Amino acid sequence: MKAIVCQEYGPYDVLQLQEVEKPVPKDNEILIKIHATAVNSADWRLRKADPFIVRFFFGFTKPKRAILGGVLAGEVEAVGKAVTRFKQGDQIYGSTGMSLGSYAEYKCLREDAPIALKPQNLSYEEAAAIPFGGMTAIHFLRKAKIESGQKVLIYGASGAVGTAAVQLAKYYGAEVTGVCSTSNLEMVKSLGADKVIDYTKNDFTKSGEKYDVIFDTVGKISFFETKSKLTKHGYFLLGSAGVSHTLLGVGTSLVGSKKAIAGVAQEKSEDLVFLKELIEAGKYTSVIDRTYPLDQVPEAHRYAEKGHKKGNVAISIEHEKS
Numbered sequence: 658m659k660a661i662v663c664q665e666y667g668p669y670d671v672l673q674l675q676e677v678e679k680p681v682p683k684d685n686e687i688l689i690k691i692h693a694t695a696v697n698s699a700d701w702r703l704r705k706a707d708p709f710i711v712r713f714f715f716g717f718t719k720p721k722r723a724i725l726g727g728v729l730a731g732e733v734e735a736v737g738k739a740v741t742r743f744k745q746g747d748q749i750y751g752s753t754g755m756s757l758g759s760y761a762e763y764k765c766l767r768e769d770a771p772i773a774l775k776p777q778n779l780s781y782e783e784a785a786a787i788p789f790g791g792m793t794a795i796h797f798l799r800k801a802k803i804e805s806g807q808k809v810l811i812y813g814a815s816g817a818v819g820t821a822a823v824q825l826a827k828y829y830g831a832e833v834t835g836v837c838s839t840s841n842l843e844m845v846k847s848l849g850a851d852k853v854i855d856y857t858k859n860d861f862t863k864s865g866e867k868y869d870v871i872f873d874t875v876g877k878i879s880f881f882e883t884k885s886k887l888t889k890h891g892y893f894l895l896g897s898a899g900v901s902h903t904l905l906g907v908g909t910s911l912v913g914s915k916k917a918i919a920g921v922a923q924e925k926s927e928d929l930v931f932l933k934e935l936i937e938a939g940k941y942t943s944v945i946d947r948t949y950p951l952d953q954v955p956e957a958h959r960y961a962e963k964g965h966k967k968g969n970v971a972i973s974i975e976h977e978k979s
Contacts, residue, residue, distance in 0.1 A: 660761035661954045662723045666706040669958040672760075674951070677724070680765040684737040687768055689749065691731040692781035694759040696957045696970045697789045697817055698897060700725055703757075704958060714755075726759030726972075728752055730775055730784035734763070742768045748775040750784040752792065752924045760954055762974060773929035776936040783943035786969035788924070790821035791932045791941075793896055794874075796922035798825055801870045801892035805830025810861060810868045810886075813875030814850065815841035818896050820944040820968045822872050823848045828940055834868070836861055844967055848944070862886055872896060875964070880917040887915045895919035944968025950975065 658679040661672050682688040703725060706712050715721055730750040733743050743749065751772030758764045766772060771792070775784045803809070809826045813819045814835030826833045827849035835850035842853045854861050867888050871878075876897040883893060895917065935941035946967040949957040951974045961970045 658762040659951060660724050661726075661951065663704055663720050663725050664723055665719050666704065666712075669701070669704070669955045669962065671704065672725075672955040672958060674954075677761070679763050682735055682737045682740075682765045684739040685767055685769075686737045686765045687733050687740055687743050687749075688735040689729060689731045689764050689766060690734045690976065691729045691759060691762060691764055691974050692976075693730045693785035693974060694726045694972045695728050695785045695789065695817075696954065696961045696972065697727065698961070699727055699789070701958050701962045722757045724758045724761050726753065726757055726761070728785050728788045729759040729764060730781040731764075731974075736768075740768045748781075749773065750775040750781075750788060751926070751929055752788045754924060760951070760972070762951075762976060769926075771924035771926050771929060773926050773933060776933045778937055779943055782945060782948055782971040782973055786817070786943045786945050786971050787821075787932055787936070788929060790817035790819075790969065791825075792924050792928050793818045793922040794821035794825050794872075795928050795931070797872060797894040797896050797918065798822065798829070798870070800918045801872075801894055801916075803829045803831060803870065807831045807869040808834070808867070808888075809870040809872065810834045810836065811850075812836045812856075812861075812871065812873045812878055813897075814845045814848075814853070815967050816874055817944075817966075817969045818874040820845075820848055822874060822896075823850050824941050826870075826872075828935065831870075834861070834866075838965075841967055844944075848942070867891070870894065884915050890914050891916075893917040896922075945971050947971070948973055 660677045662675045733747040749772050753759050809831040811822045815837040833850045834852040835845040836854045870892045872894040874896045880893045948971040957970050
C-alpha cells in the first residue's frame, strides 16, 4: 500500500511517499480502507519534534512510528474474529490515537479505539476534519462546565479547534465571542459567533468585557495576561498548550477562584457519536480550507504550519480500482 513515511524529524520535505506492507487485523481489530485524513497542528509539531519533549514519547533520534497522521475516515474492509462493534462495509471516522498511521491507504485499529460510524451527510474528507478539533473542543469546554448563558471567548476561532469550539459553545447556549484575523471574521460569524474581534486591530484584553470562559485554541496568550478578563470563577482553557503552558495550567488551577486548564484532550467514541448526531441534525458543520491528495501531504504540512488555515486541511486518498 502507499503511505507517507517520516524517517527523521525535520522540515516538511522529510515526508516521503513510499510503498509499505498492508496491515492485517488482529482478532480484536478492524482493517480500515482510508479514504481521507487531515493535517493538524499535532502532526507538524510531531514531525518537527516541537516541543523537544516529543522525542521522549515518539522516539529520541527519529520517530518510532514512521507513518504519521492522527485522524481518518474510511470503510471497514475486514474485521478480526473477536470484533462485535463493527462489520465489513461500515463507514467510520475517528482518531488513531498514539498509534498514528493515517497517512496511508490502510490502517488497523482496535474496535474500542476512538472511532464511530461516519455522519451520513458528510463526505469522507469532511468527516476526517471533525475528530481533532471536535473532540478537543468538547474536552475543554466540558472541563469549564460550559452552560447556557455563559460568556465565552474563543481565541483562534478560525482554526480546527476554534471553529469546533465556536459551534459547540453556541450549541450549549453560550454567548460566543470569536477572535481571529480580518479575513476570517465573516466565516466565524457564519458558524454562530455572536461577536467577533479582529486581533490585528483590537486587543480584547483592553476592553471592559469579562468572560466566564476564555479558550485559547492556538497557544498565543497566557493566563497572566488574561486573568483580569475572567469573571470571579472563570476558566482559562489552553487547548494548544506547550509544556511550560501545561505546567502553568496545572499550577494555577490549584490557586484562587479562577482556573486555568491545560493538558491533552481525552478522545472518546461517545464524543464522536455525539458529534455525528449534531452534524446529522444540522447543528454542527465541517470546515475545510484546502484538500490535497496523499502524495502532497508535505505541501499540506507546509501550508498548515503557517498557522493561517481556515478550519482544517484535508487529505483525500484515492485507491486504485481492483
